[in-house]
Structure formats: C-alpha cells, structure tokens
Amino acid sequence: MEKVVLCEACQKNAMDVVEDTDEPKQPYQLCQPCHKRLLNNSLRPIEWYNLAVLHSPKQFLLHDDFYGEDGQAFQSEDDVIVTKEDKAPTLQDVRQDLASLINFSITRWFLEDDVIDALKQHDQQRTLDSVQSRFDETTQHIEVKSRMLEIVADVLGTSAAGWVRELVNQADEEFLYPLSWAAASSLPEDEGLQHVIEKLKSISEKELPTAAFICLYRFHSNKVLNWMEVTCTHFHVHWGRLAALSCPTWDRMKTWLDKGRPISLIALETMTHCAKGNRPVLVEQCSPKILHTDKSEVENTLNDYLQKDGVPRVKTNVSTILNNKEDIFE
Numbered sequence: 001m002e003k004v005v006l007c008e009a010c011q012k013n014a015m016d017v018v019e020d021t022d023e024p025k026q027p028y029q030l031c032q033p034c035h036k037r038l039l040n041n042s043l044r045p046i047e048w049y050n051l052a053v054l055h056s057p058k059q060f061l062l063h064d065d066f067y068g069e070d071g072q073a074f075q076s077e078d079d080v081i082v083t084k085e086d087k088a089p090t091l092q093d094v095r096q097d098l099a100s101l102i103n104f105s106i107t108r109w110f111l112e113d114d115v116i117d118a119l120k121q122h123d124q125q126r127t128l129d130s131v132q133s134r135f136d137e138t139t140q141h142i143e144v145k146s147r148m149l150e151i152v153a154d155v156l157g158t159s160a161a162g163w164v165r166e167l168v169n170q171a172d173e174e175f176l177y178p179l180s181w182a183a184a185s186s187l188p189e190d191e192g193l194q195h196v197i198e199k200l201k202s203i204s205e206k207e208l209p210t211a212a213f214i215c216l217y218r219f220h221s222n223k224v225l226n227w228m229e230v231t232c233t234h235f236h237v238h239w240g241r242l243a244a245l246s247c248p249t250w251d252r253m254k255t256w257l258d259k260g261r262p263i264s265l266i267a268l269e270t271m272t273h274c275a276k277g278n279r280p281v282l283v284e285q286c287s288p289k290i291l292h293t294d295k296s297e298v299e300n301t302l303n304d305y306l307q308k309d310g311v312p313r314v315k316t317n318v319s320t321i322l323n324n325k326e327d328i329f330e
C-alpha cells in the first residue's frame with residue numbers, strides 16, 4: 001500500500017497541494033483547506049507552528065507581519081476560531097522533551113535566553129546528536145540549519161568542537177554568520193579565529209565592516225584588533241563597535257591615534273562605544289571598557305589628537321569620551 005503523506009500544517013489530512021516557498025528545496029506540502037488558510041493568512045496557531053518548525057517563521061506567508069509568536073493570525077480577513085486543541089505549544093509545554101523543545105526553538109525569531117536555559121537542562125551529548133542529525137539529515141532549510149548552529153554556539157560550546165571543526169573545514173559560505181558564532185564558542189580561540197578570518201577574505205571591501213562585526217564580536221579577543229590593524233582601509237562605525245568588544249587597551253588606543261586615519265578615527269569610535277547609553281543592545285550587554293588605562297594621560301592625549309584632526313566628528317567624539325571617562329576607562 002502506498003504511504004500517505006500528511007499535510008505539514010494540520011498533520012491530519014493527506015497532502016494534496018505543493019506551494020513554493022523561498023527555499024527551492026523545500027516547498028510547503030499541504031491539504032486543500034490548510035493551503036487556502038495559508039494564502040489567506042488565517043492558519044490556526046498549531047498549523048502555523050507546525051509549518052514554522054519545518055520552514056522557520058522567517059518564511060514568507062509565516063512571518064511576523066501575519067502571525068504573532070504564539071501563531072495568532074493578525075491580518076486574517078476571516079475570524080480564526082481557536083479551540084484548545086488548535087493552540088500552539090508554549091515553552092512550558094515542551095521544555096521536558098528534547099525533540100519538542102528543539103522544534104519550539106526553530107519557531108522563535110531569535111534564540112532567546114529562556115529557550116537557551118531550557119536547552120541547557122538537557123544532556124549535552126543527546127542535544128548535540130539531535131542537533132547534528134537535524135542539520136545533516138532532517139532538513140534542507142537554511143534557516144533551520146542556521147538555528148541548529150546557533151544552539152551549538154549558545155548551548156553546547158566546547159562539547160561540539162569536533163563537529164564544528166568538520167563544518168568549518170567544508171567551506172559553506174551560506175552559514176558564515178552562525179558558523180562563526182559556533183566557532184567562537186566551540187573551538188580554541190586561535191583555531192576559530194583563523195577559520196573565520198580566512199572566510200572573511202571572500203567578502204567585498206564594502207560589506208566587510210558589517211560582516212566582520214557579526215562574525216568576530218563573539219570572540220572578545222584582542223587578536224581581532226591585530227587583524228583590524230592590517231585590514232581596515234576605511235572608517236566605518238562597525239569597526240569601532242567590533243574593537244570595543246575585543247578587549248581594547250589604552251596602549252592600543254594611543255598607538256591607533258598616533259597612526260592617523262582611518263585607524264585613529266576607529267580608535268575614537270571604539271572609546272565612544274564604551275560610554276553608556278545610545279549604543280546598540282549587543283554592545284550594551286557587554287559593557288565594554290578600555291582596559292589598563294593610565295587615566296592621567298587621557299585628556300592630554302585626546303586633546304593632542306584634536307589639534308591635528310579637528311573635524312566635527314572628532315570634536316564630538318572627544319567631548320563624548322571626556323564627559324564619560326568614568327564609564328569608559330579602567
């Protein structure tokens with residue numbers, strides 16, 4: 001007898017419609033009623049959830065213009081009647097069961113602390129086996145695979161070193177960001193950095209500051225600063241952000257100011273990012289400082305630089321830095 005393929009959304013009726021997604025390898029496979037509801041933005045929460053597990057919530061027709069995190073339809077023309085059994089599971093419902101919890105993690109826009117903590121309660125080896133088999137076998141989907149790598153980065157760390165080493169050695173450009181985070185958490189610092197820096201060589205000069213920030217900030221390594229010294233050809237605010245998160249010292253800042261542009265402007269941006277308030281959440285969470293500072297030198301050093309390069313950006317930076325000395329230097 002032929003095996004009946006079930007609709008991915010309701011998981012009750014037989015599948016009889018294939019609808020394209022943004023992921024060519026993985027179309028939606030649905031029954032007629034679920035297909036109609038998908039196109040009308042009126043899936044029931046559990047149907048949205050079942051699809052998000054397979055296709056990620058970032059997929060067109062599932063994303064957050066149309067549905068909330070609990071699968072509630074926002075934009076539907078018809079009222080979506082939700083009975084108890086149509087509800088999507090909550091974290092509380094799934095946290096004890098590893099496979100269900102990994103499913104749940106895929107349906108979130110971001111891998112947040114509550115899900116990370118729940119995953120950390122499970123046996124690391126089992127979690128690694130489970131994440132690895134989904135990545136290798138179960139899914140073709142780039143977003144879903146990326147989430148597996150985020151779990152490696154945020155939950156598994158060094159226990160996943162063997163697998164991460166295999167992955168970084170197969171040059172897979174489509175996973176540059178999450179694989180860089182996994183490398184930062186799982187591999188020894190020098191090994192991880194070397195791989196990521198090698199991969200960044202294929203990024204264009206224009207895109208490099210942003211890509212480098214995303215790929216390297218999680219290393220929190222002053223070796224990133226050595227690399228920046230030979231790499232930065234233009235000022236970009238992301239260079240300052242990256243340097244602020246890479247354990248900068250006062251001696252390094254003085255050297256950069258002496259070298260002149262563009263690295264001197266990056267030094268000022270680095271120090272400015274160590275001032276509280278008005279900075280991106282990622283930087284704020286790390287509360288970076290300029291380390292090992294001889295505080296008696298700060299004011300003169302910055303004013304000397306201002307004499308040489310007194311453009312408005314420098315004036316603003318120097319005044320921000322001097323007004324926030326207590327936050328910035330230690």
Ligand SMILES: [Zn+2]
Pocket residue numbers: 007008009010011012013030031032033034035
């Ligand atoms: Zn269905």
